[in-house]
Amino acid sequence: MGYEETDGIGCSYKRCGSELNVVCFYNKDAVTLNPQKLYTEGQITCNDCNDCVDGLCPGKLTALPREHKTCTGANKDLMTDDIRDTILNVHNYYRRLLATGWAKDKQLTYAKPAAAMLALEYDCTAEDTIMNTLKNCDGTKAQIAGANNYEALKKFNLSEEEAVEEILAKWWKALEDTGIPDNKYRDDMEGTALGKYVNMAYDKTTKVGCGVQICKNRGETVIQCGYTQST
Known part of the structure; x- marks a missing residue:
């Protein structure tokens, strides 16, 4: 979750009885890559990007639109x-x-x-x-x-x-x-x-x-x- 190079995430969930199971996949595997540091340290928030939003540098991925297989109406x-x-x-x-x-x-x-x-x-x-x-x-x-x-x-x-x-x-x-x-x-x-x-x-x-x-x-x-x- 904390690796700075990760800019894509996809999650799903399934309720099983009284339990809620959640799984998330990230497009960068920090465990396998084993970087020296999870993120670049800085004295100022967003020091290394000029267009940050609420403390985060915007990712490069575009979110996929919802896929609707059941209904196609205006709403x-x-x-x-x-x-x-x-x-x-x-x-x-x-x-x-x-x-x-x-x-x-x-x-x-x-x-x-x-x-x-x-x-x-x-x-x-x-x-x-x-x-x-x-x-x-x-x-x-x-x-x-x-x-x-x-x-x-x-x-x-x-x-x-x-x-x-x-x-x-x-x-x-x-x-x-x-x-x-x-x-x-x-x-x-x-x-x-x-x-x-x-x-x-x-x-x-x-x-x-x-x-x-x-x-x-x-x-x-x-x-x-x-x-x-x-x-």
């Missing part, structure tokens, strides 16, 4: 494929619990298994519409056709992926906290915690697209998901 740079993968995988994880009879229901212990639960696909159009509003961080919910869930998490120090996992777990937990023994939707569920669960669990839903925005000015992380049903 694609506001999200990453890692966030999109988390959104899709967590939704399908919970739907799989329902399909296999392992989804907890307060009144039934476990909800009745779903016989024809569809695996969701990602909806880039919904994401783009949602992010066009959420990026403003003004507390406004995106106007999107069809079923959608919205949540403002009063935390802003989580990663987007961590926020997604926490919020989706909250939406799904309504089944465990309340239960739906007859497996039927009622109008009074609209706008309630159960209503958010229903949008995640409906077996005719084919696509989900979400936006996630950290709004430090409001001290919160907001997420909104839009759901598309088969016709």
